Amino acid sequence: MLRIDDIHSFYGNIEALQGVSLEVAEGEVVTLIGANGAGKSTTLMSVCGLVPPRHGAIYFQGEPIHGLAPHRIVAQGIVQVPEGRRIFPQLTVLENLEMGAFLRQDKAAIKTDLDDLLSLFPILAQRRRQPGGTLSGGEQQMLAIARALMGRPRLLLLDEPSLGLAPLVVRRIFDTIRQINQEKRTTILLVEQNANLALQVAHRGYVLENGRITLAAGAAELIADERVRQAYLGI
Amino acid sequence: MNWDYLLSLFMGGLTRGSIYALIALGYTMVYGIITLINFAHGEIYMIGAFTALIAIGVLTLAGWNGTAILLIAAVAAVVYAAAYGWTLERIAYRPLRHAPRLSALISAIGMSLFLQNYVRMAQTANFLPFPNLIPEFAFLKPVAHIVRSSELVIYAVTALVMLLLTLLVRFTRMGKAMRATAQDRDMAMLSGVDVDRVISLTFVIGSAIAATGGVLIASHIGQINFYIGFLAGIKAFVAAVLGGIGSLPGAVLGGLVLGWTESFFTGYVSSDYEDVFAFLFLVGILIFRPSGLLGRKQMEKV
Numbered sequence: 124m125l126r127i128d129d130i131h132s133f134y135g136n137i138e139a140l141q142g143v144s145l146e147v148a149e150g151e152v153v154t155l156i157g158a159n160g161a162g163k164s165t166t167l168m169s170v171c172g173l174v175p176p177r178h179g180a181i182y183f184q185g186e187p188i189h190g191l192a193p194h195r196i197v198a199q200g201i202v203q204v205p206e207g208r209r210i211f212p213q214l215t216v217l218e219n220l221e222m223g224a225f226l227r228q229d230k231a232a233i234k235t236d237l238d239d240l241l242s243l244f245p246i247l248a249q250r251r252r253q254p255g256g257t258l259s260g261g262e263q264q265m266l267a268i269a270r271a272l273m274g275r276p277r278l279l280l281l282d283e284p285s286l287g288l289a290p291l292v293v294r295r296i297f298d299t300i301r302q303i304n305q306e307k308r309t310t311i312l313l314v315e316q317n318a319n320l321a322l323q324v325a326h327r328g329y330v331l332e333n334g335r336i337t338l339a340a341g342a343a344e345l346i347a348d349e350r351v352r353q354a355y356l357g358i
Numbered sequence: 359m360n361w362d363y364l365l366s367l368f369m370g371g372l373t374r375g376s377i378y379a380l381i382a383l384g385y386t387m388v389y390g391i392i393t394l395i396n397f398a399h400g401e402i403y404m405i406g407a408f409t410a411l412i413a414i415g416v417l418t419l420a421g422w423n424g425t426a427i428l429l430i431a432a433v434a435a436v437v438y439a440a441a442y443g444w445t446l447e448r449i450a451y452r453p454l455r456h457a458p459r460l461s462a463l464i465s466a467i468g469m470s471l472f473l474q475n476y477v478r479m480a481q482t483a484n485f486l487p488f489p490n491l492i493p494e495f496a497f498l499k500p501v502a503h504i505v506r507s508s509e510l511v512i513y514a515v516t517a518l519v520m521l522l523l524t525l526l527v528r529f530t531r532m533g534k535a536m537r538a539t540a541q542d543r544d545m546a547m548l549s550g551v552d553v554d555r556v557i558s559l560t561f562v563i564g565s566a567i568a569a570t571g572g573v574l575i576a577s578h579i580g581q582i583n584f585y586i587g588f589l590a591g592i593k594a595f596v597a598a599v600l601g602g603i604g605s606l607p608g609a610v611l612g613g614l615v616l617g618w619t620e621s622f623f624t625g626y627v628s629s630d631y632e633d634v635f636a637f638l639f640l641v642g643i644l645i646f647r648p649s650g651l652l653g654r655k656q657m658e659k660v
Contacts, residue, residue, distance in 0.1 A: 197550035
């Protein structure tokens with residue numbers, strides 16, 4: 124479904140991605156693990172067009188998407204939940220959700236999706252008229268995921284969904300991620316520092332080190348891999 | 359105490375304030391979205407007034423007359439100024455979108471000087487009479503020494519423009535896109551907003567509103583020249599800062615407060631120091647309340 128082919132992306136003169144290649148098949152949950160600064164977020168930003176790769180190619184459903192403007196990439200069904208949630212602070216919860224459906228025209232279906240998501244996340248229903256900035260971290264993360272789902276993504280990119288959240292909330296978020304993949308059949312590319320958690324929900328994983336993929340394998344294999352255990356699982 | 363005099367100062371302040379507010383809206387909208395002080399904004403207002411004057415001249419030669427001309431001229435001014443605003447962003451600001459902020463600011467000042475001198479060369483450096491085509495309302499005769507018909511029209515149009523802008527920003531899809539872009543541009547892109555279009559539209563709307571103000575005040579005062587945009591622009595900028603730059607209600611409030619203080623100051627203290635007063639005001643705000651009356655404290659982005 125998504126094929127990243129040897130991309131090189133830069134922040135100014137710093138080459139954050141030095142030839143990253145990876146693939147995500149339809150229906151999969153694939154995780155990208157690695158240390159801080161390895162280039163995980165940059166990979167997602169390259170897919171979304173916010174940090175377009177200088178070399179290399181990105182294909183979605185067989186069509187090249189590198190070089191497209193971000194809003195055109197979103198229109199293809201690639202939606203990102205960025206690191207730090209990035210809730211619109213002064214828009215209400217409801218308006219934030221509506222922004223997720225910005226490119227959709229099907230009013231009736233938007234309404235059904237909205238009702239579905241509000242029943243999936245009752246806390247958001249309670250706070251629907253509140254500005255997004257007043258929500259707690261966990262609530263914001265749920266809102267960010269719900270906002271992304273409002274766009275009916277074909278491929279969902281999740282960047283550090285566990286960051287800064289209490290363990291109980293993290294579990295709730297990861298249950299939701301699994302549920303989205305199983306019930307909605309949404310393909311997910313998950314970036315996570317907490318490799319343990321990520322490998323529990325993912326089918327496959329890639330290890331990113333200093334802008335390069337150093338390991339690619341099934342989730343079970345990665346959990347068993349001695350190097351991964353030492354470097355990322357802390358075992 | 360002379361109540362009629364007080365009331366006339368109040369009305370005069372409301373007139374000035376309305377115009378400042380109309381121009382300040384453009385400053386504050388653009389600042390809200392791309393954090394740029396568009397110093398050429400006052401020139402857009404001046405170009406609006408000039409366009410209307412030219413349109414009125416042409417239509418008068420064609421044998422038209424009365425209020426109809428003013429309406430057509432106003433539409434022409436709004437469209438032409440909007441096109442200027444759009445072009446300005448395209449050629450002077452968009453190429454500098456990722457450059458340091460100072461570069462765009464210098465570009466803005468350059469465009470301001472360029473547009474002033476372009477109009478001076480293409481038109482004239484002299485004051486030109488601007489006909490008042492706003493009809494005299496009979497019901498205002500008894501209070502003509504307090505409020506004139508043109509002032510009443512200024513209040514009404516200003517209120518209407520503000521109402522429309524509020525509806526646009528609060529309830530339309532484009533309005534939501536504008537607010538989202540102002541709050542988090544990257545996230546707006548990730549939601550599918552075509553941010554370039556939002557920015558263009560912001561310039562178009564701000565310029566159209568400024569041109570409306572230009573036509574109204576030119577009709578009221580009765581003369582224009584190439585330099586009117588400079589002072590009005592700076593004062594509207596003061597109004598926008600006073601209200602809290604980035605805030606739409608703030609721009610309106612700032613405009614009105616500045617209009618009234620100027621009016622009462624010139625009426626009761628000294629008219630020689632009218633302009634000095636506006637700038638003293640600016641210095642005062644920047645010292646004591648830099649985020650403005652309705653502005654939020656600038657938060658550090660995490």
